[in-house]
Amino acid sequence: KRMISHSVTASSLIVVSNRLPFVLKRTEDDGLVRKPSAGGLVTAVAPVVVQSGGLWVGWPGLQMKETDSVPESVEGDVSPTAGLKSSQVLSVNLDDVDYELYYNGCCNATFWPLFHSMPDRAIFNEKFWMAYKKVNEDFSEITLKALRKMQTDHPEQVPLVWIHDYHLMLAANTIRQKAEEENLQCKIGFFLHIPFPPWDIMKIFPWEDMILQGILACDLVGFHVEDYCLNFLDSCQRGLGSRVDRKLMLAEHGGRTVRIRPLPIGIPFSRFDQMAHESPNCGLDTNNVKVVLGVDRLDYTKGLVNRLQAFERLLEEFPEHIGKIMLMQVAVPSRTDVKEYIDLKEDMDKLVGQINGKFSTPTWSPIRYIYGCISQQELAGYYRDADVALVTPMRDGMNLVAKEFVACRIRDPGVLILSPFAGAGGMMHEALLVNPYEIGTVAKVLHRALTMPHDEREVRMNALRAREKIYDVNFWMKSFLKSIGTLIEEDGEDVTP
Numbered sequence: 001k002r003m004i005s006h007s008v009t010a011s012s013l014i015v016v017s018n019r020l021p022f023v024l025k026r027t028e029d030d031g032l033v034r035k036p037s038a039g040g041l042v043t044a045v046a047p048v049v050v051q052s053g054g055l056w057v058g059w060p061g062l063q064m065k066e067t068d069s070v071p072e073s074v075e076g077d078v079s080p081t082a083g084l085k086s087s088q089v090l091s092v093n094l095d096d097v098d099y100e101l102y103y104n105g106c107c108n109a110t111f112w113p114l115f116h117s118m119p120d121r122a123i124f125n126e127k128f129w130m131a132y133k134k135v136n137e138d139f140s141e142i143t144l145k146a147l148r149k150m151q152t153d154h155p156e157q158v159p160l161v162w163i164h165d166y167h168l169m170l171a172a173n174t175i176r177q178k179a180e181e182e183n184l185q186c187k188i189g190f191f192l193h194i195p196f197p198p199w200d201i202m203k204i205f206p207w208e209d210m211i212l213q214g215i216l217a218c219d220l221v222g223f224h225v226e227d228y229c230l231n232f233l234d235s236c237q238r239g240l241g242s243r244v245d246r247k248l249m250l251a252e253h254g255g256r257t258v259r260i261r262p263l264p265i266g267i268p269f270s271r272f273d274q275m276a277h278e279s280p281n282c283g284l285d286t287n288n289v290k291v292v293l294g295v296d297r298l299d300y301t302k303g304l305v306n307r308l309q310a311f312e313r314l315l316e317e318f319p320e321h322i323g324k325i326m327l328m329q330v331a332v333p334s335r336t337d338v339k340e341y342i343d344l345k346e347d348m349d350k351l352v353g354q355i356n357g358k359f360s361t362p363t364w365s366p367i368r369y370i371y372g373c374i375s376q377q378e379l380a381g382y383y384r385d386a387d388v389a390l391v392t393p394m395r396d397g398m399n400l401v402a403k404e405f406v407a408c409r410i411r412d413p414g415v416l417i418l419s420p421f422a423g424a425g426g427m428m429h430e431a432l433l434v435n436p437y438e439i440g441t442v443a444k445v446l447h448r449a450l451t452m453p454h455d456e457r458e459v460r461m462n463a464l465r466a467r468e469k470i471y472d473v474n475f476w477m478k479s480f481l482k483s484i485g486t487l488i489e490e491d492g493e494d495v496t497p
């Protein structure tokens, strides 16, 4: 055994995710440029990889040619990946057909609905699964390259491989096996950004045992909340016969002990707070109409249809709001090649039209519907100036919109309405929690939010903001690295004289 260093510095970090932290685009003269991709994960994790000389393994967003190479970041780049050198990026090249079957197929038409406990929407197809296995192997091969590079560059450190999300649930298996064969030291962590479903749902997947074994090839497995951890432990026990300890959250597998941890993700709070200070007036508060805001990827898990129905019910049952409120819904196009998403787009278009047709007057319509993406700066302005945020997913791993909304309430305290079926619902206690399946109750809660006195709004919002400020995305990242760092230190004790 090699000597293992006690101090775990992040310089040994290898992040593995479906997408690289930026997108590559082809230029007219056939070169490549990096386009920034926003998102809490990139904001938090990329700077650590940059500063510590870590590595990032992922798909670059296009087919790379033999002669292509990842460009360096350009001068003046202010994105979180500024300074991430091309030598720190290992891109995984994937065949178009494989990517389609893996990404639109297995990831988004099978695992996404299944893990959100919507098995009737899931398609089970052996071709999807074969492609998923192949792509996971491809990611593992490139990660092993990264590990070899780390061993050469920093032989004194134990590299930490941090795999993200449901796209890569098998990767740890191959990485562990081959790393052992080649005597490459590493610890492997995994974080799932979506819910882990109960065993009754998980066992519908025909190859569920391979998924469980894939995740158990890690040393540390993080989920947003305790419920998902318990669902996973339950599945390991009932699906694989693993010995588990629910209290200590441990599972035994292949002679190793795997730690399971609830590690709820946060947002870059201060960045949103600052954007809210800088964002110009977005025009929402000019006409004395109260604004109810919804912001989501256009996804059936987000409860958009129920939300529109609840808003319609509000106008029917509390007609005093007619002409005085509006629903501002931003729906970001997402997975537009998958049938369920094409159908949902049609349903939304119809429903918005129906409700507007039913209630509009010459000077007012109840719903403003943006099908498209707005800038983060503009989004911060909407969050700041709306009166109520309506976050009503049917099921959601965490939901960052709820957190971003409270981070932007730097002026008037607004009201957050939140579904208990989002991970965030389990911790944002001062929000108004409401079951999105109960349309009539959502309408009543909306009425309560729209008429809530300032003092109550303030007390609730202050508490919500204080929590998110402490448990931000940096806290999350540090907690993950600390949990896995402890494991490396414990190993270190075994081999140090």
Ligand code: GDG
Residues within 6 Å of the ligand: 038, 039, 040, 193, 194, 265, 295, 296, 297, 330, 332, 372, 373, 374, 375, 376, 379, 396, 397, 398, 399, 400, 401, 404
């Ligand atoms: C997955 C899990 C979990 C939205 N519209 C615009 C825009 N957004 C940004 C929001 C927010 C993000 O998209 C959406 O994050 P969510 O957490 O709400 O949802 P998912 O995309 O489903 O994320 C989820 C998350 O992973 C993290 O672990 O919370 O449960 O499903 O950041 O701000 N951004 C811009 N314009 C828009 O129009 N710029």
